[in-house]
Amino acid sequence: MSDTFIINPSFYKLDATLKKLRNHWQQAFDKQQKDITVDQWLVMENLYKHTRTTHKQLAHYTDKDITTISRILDLLVKKGLVMRQASSDDRRKVYLELTPAGVDKYTDVRPLVLELRRIGWHGLSEKDFEDLTRILDVIAHNLP
Amino acid sequence: MSDTFIINPSFYKLDATLKKLRNHWQQAFDKQQKDITVDQWLVMENLYKHTRTTHKQLAHYTDKDITTISRILDLLVKKGLVMRQASSDDRRKVYLELTPAGVDKYTDVRPLVLELRRIGWHGLSEKDFEDLTRILDVIAHNLP
DNA sequence: ATGAAATAGTTGCTATAACAACTATTTACT
C-alpha cells in the first residue's frame, strides 16, 4: 500500500457510509412506526436467534460493550419486548428472552429489514460482498 | 445479489470494524497522551486543511451533524485549540480557525495518525482500497 | 418596504459507546 493511500483518511469513509446506512434504516423504521432503534433491532435479532442468552454473550454476538447492552436492554424491557430472568445455577447470571410481544415485534419488523438489506446491496455482486467482508476482516485483524 | 447475502446483516460488520478501528486509534492517542478524541482529531485535520471555515462547511467536510460539530467545537475551544471568529459580512456566520496551540497539536499528532493508517492498511493492496471505496460509494448511493 | 421564507448556529433531549468504579457471586489457590 503506497503512501498515496496512507494520506487518505481511513475511517472517515467507513464512518460516513455507516452513518448514512443507519440513518436510512432508522428513518424507514420511524416512517413505518416500528418504535424501535436500529441497535435495539440488532439486539432483538440476536435474542430471537439465540435463546437463553446472557448479557455477556449478547455483547459478544452484537459486538457491543456489555454496558451498552445493559442499557439497551433496560429500554427493551421497559417496552415490554424482553424479559430478564435470574439464573438459578449461577446467581450472577441473568438470562434474556423475548416476550411474546417481543416475538411479535420481531416478525413485524423482519420483512422491512430484509427489504432494507436488498436496497443496500443493490448494484453489488457477490464478489463485492466477499471483497468487502475480506477487506474489513483484514483491517480488523491488523489491530490488536 | 442473491438472497444468501440479504440474510446476512449488512451494517453489523461495518459497525464492528469501525468500532475496533476507532478504539485502536483512541487507545494509541491516549497512550501517547495526545489528550484528544478521534473525532476531535478529524475536525482539527479539516480546520488545518480549510481555513476560514464555518460550522456548516465543517459539518459537510467531516460528514457530521452541525449540532455535533457545534459541540465538538465547544470542547476544542475550551482546550484552546480552536478560535471562533464572528463574521463581519454575515453576522449569522462564525469562522473557525486553529489557534497556534491548535497548529502545534496538529503537527504533534499527525505522525501518529499516518502510522495508524499504515497499520490499518497493512496487507491490503491499492486495488483493495479502490474496491472498498467503490463498494462503500455504491452502498451510500443506494440510499436517498 | 414589509412580511415570509431561508439560513447559521445553539440548546434540549434521548440513544449509543467506552472507560472506571462498584456490587454480588463464583472459582481458584493454598
Added chain:
DNA sequence: AGTAAATAGTTGTTATAGCAACTATTTCAT
C-alpha cells in the same frame, strides 16, 4: 476452610449522533 482472583452485571461520567425547537440574521417575494 478461607482468602484472593475472576466473572456477571450495573451505574456514573463524558463524547458522539440525530432530531426538534429555538434565536438571530439574511434573502426573497410581492
